[in-house]
Amino acid sequence: MVAADRQAGTGGYGSLNGTMQAFLSEVQKDLAQGMLSPRVLNDPDIHRAELDRIFTKCWVFVGHVSEIPSPGDYVLRYVGEDQFILARDEQGEIQLLLNNCVHRASPVCRAEKGNTSHFRCPYHGWIYKNSGEWNGAPHRAKAYRTIDTARWGLRKAPHVDSYQGLIFACLDPDAVPLREYLxxxxxxxxxxxxxxxxxxxxxxxxxxxxxxxxxxxxxxxxxxxxxxxxxxxxxxxxxxxxxxxxxxxxxxxxxxxxxxxxxxxxxxxxxxxxxxxxxxxxxxxxxxxxxxxxxxxxxxxxxxxxxxxxxxxxxxxxxxxxxxxxxxxxxxxxxxxxxxxxxxxxxxxxxxxxxxxxxxxxxxxxxxxxxxxxxxxxxxxxxxxxxxxxxxxxxxxxxxxxxxxxxxxxxxxxxxxxxxxxxxxxxxxxxxxxxxxxxxxxxxxxxxxxxxxxx
Ligand code: FES
Ligand SMILES: [Fe+2]
Structure with a gap:
């Protein structure tokens, strides 16, 4: 019913097809009269569109500053259904890192919380700093002599900020600042x-x-x-x-x-x-x-x-x-x-x-x-x-x-x-x-x- 898939190669959020656009117009007309279709409460296409258009674009809460008070502290968190590592790096900055290795996608962190300066992927052993940067791999001198280390870090949320101790992240590079969003x-x-x-x-x-x-x-x-x-x-x-x-x-x-x-x-x-x-x-x-x-x-x-x-x-x-x-x-x-x-x-x-x-x-x-x-x-x-x-x-x-x-x-x-x-x-x-x-x-x-x- 909906073509909310990501457009190949564009990095965009995909477009909604006419049927979904028509449904959303109906929702807006209905709301003006105090009504709402029950379909919004269980629909796989709407769910996919929410992940693409709400959880990938809004500022989403990921934790409280008291959960990661010291450099190296981390906890696993979610934005929508994507799992992230919420970490305080060695410089004290808060990072939100997609918990999937950029080699073959294995989760690099399997503990719910802890303290570490690096994450080592269990599959082939790639290593990332807690700020997300690529930091090495087994047999690097023979296996990865010319790898572009700046390119192959963990994927990071482009925006992470806090207000009154509440940490939010936004996956949209073009997001408004958190204070404006709130x-x-x-x-x-x-x-x-x-x-x-x-x-x-x-x-x-x-x-x-x-x-x-x-x-x-x-x-x-x-x-x-x-x-x-x-x-x-x-x-x-x-x-x-x-x-x-x-x-x-x-x-x-x-x-x-x-x-x-x-x-x-x-x-x-x-x-x-x-x-x-x-x-x-x-x-x-x-x-x-x-x-x-x-x-x-x-x-x-x-x-x-x-x-x-x-x-x-x-x-x-x-x-x-x-x-x-x-x-x-x-x-x-x-x-x-x-x-x-x-x-x-x-x-x-x-x-x-x-x-x-x-x-x-x-x-x-x-x-x-x-x-x-x-x-x-x-x-x-x-x-x-x-x-x-x-x-x-x-x-x-x-x-x-x-x-x-x-x-x-x-x-x-x-x-x-x-x-x-x-x-x-x-x-x-x-x-x-x-x-x-x-x-x-x-x-x-x-x-x-x-x-x-x-x-
Ligand atoms: S999947 Fe992580 S090192 Fe290969
Ligand atoms: Fe209640």
């Missing part, structure tokens, strides 16, 4: 991760598991779906873990940003002595809010927080007070979550609980425990979400559903619901008065369709 999301990353000089760190290795759903279901959920909490997560209300589950939609609201990025925000959740971000005094005393501008401080001092976001295409965040038992200490827990495509009908979920470098160990332990309890592989929220997302691949491949079924994205459109612009919002983006809307989700899908349609 746009107004930087303002919100500051109020989440920039509260002191020491910052946050990944609390160990990311947890990973396979989910039988399309990766886009996770991305669009975290960009704005507060409405599902009272239903999908109702059992947490039943057992008292969320004392008033209805507040999850009546008191939250949306912030829509350019570029398909979006957030779910919450008003202050906990009373004194809990302070900014709902942190207890032993943590807020380590913050230095002078690093922020007046509006950012006003956001925090008004008690607002970000409970979830998605940075297009596939990085999300969850942050909220939580506990592993009813009535337990409400420790704010923060998790970065990434929806890694693995074919059109399943994805790999990567989950990084994050803790403050400045916080007392007891608080960080409580925060980590709450993070695992909520959104770890067997987390009580996690199980609820991944069960309901299974429907996407089922209906996406259904010939009957493809005839004319549409999914409804109309909440918040044209007077449908209590969903107004929030007056005098202190931050960037368009804030709403409630979460009774699906504007953020529609914009995420709009960005998705534009990315697929672009040349």
């Amino acid at each position: 746009g107004d999301m930087c303002w919100y990353l500051d109020v989440i991760f920039g509260l002191n000089e020491q910052g946050m760190r990944a609390a160990g290795d990311p947890h990973r598991w396979i989910v039988p759903a399309n990766w886009k279901s996770g991305a669009e959920n975290f960009v704005g779906d507060a409405y599902h909490v009272q239903s999908a997560h109702s059992s947490l209300g039943d057992i008292g873990l969320i004392p008033d589950n209805s507040k999850s939609v009546t008191e939250t609201f949306h912030i829509a940003l350019e570029g398909g990025h979006g957030l779910i925000a919450i008003p202050k959740a906990l009373p004194e002595p809990f302070g900014v971000g709902n942190y207890p005094p032993e943590v807020t005393s380590t913050f230095d809010l002078d690093r922020l501008d007046d509006d950012q401080r006003a956001f925090l001092e008004s008690g607002y927080g970000v409970v979830g976001f998605t940075i297009f295409p596939n990085l999300s965040l969850f942050q909220a007070p939580g506990s592993t038992e009813v009535g337990g200490f409400p420790a704010v827990n923060t998790s970065l979550r990434q929806w890694q495509p693995r074919g059109p009908e399943q994805f790999e979920l990567w989950n990084w609980p994050m803790v403050w470098n400045s916080a007392p160990p007891e608080f960080n332990q409580a925060s980590y425990d709450a993070a695992v309890f909520s959104f770890g592989p067997s987390g009580v929220f996690e199980q609820d979400d991944t069960v309901v997302w299974r429907g996407g691949p089922m209906v996406g491949r259904s010939a009957f559903a493809r005839q004319d079924m549409k999914l409804n994205f109309q909440m918040g459109l044209d007077g449908m619901s209590d969903y107004e612009p929030r007056p005098d919002w202190m931050g960037p983006g368009e804030a709403s008065t409630s979460a009774f809307g699906e504007r953020n989700q529609r914009r995420w899908w709009q960005r998705w369709s534009e990315a697929l349609a672009s040349s």
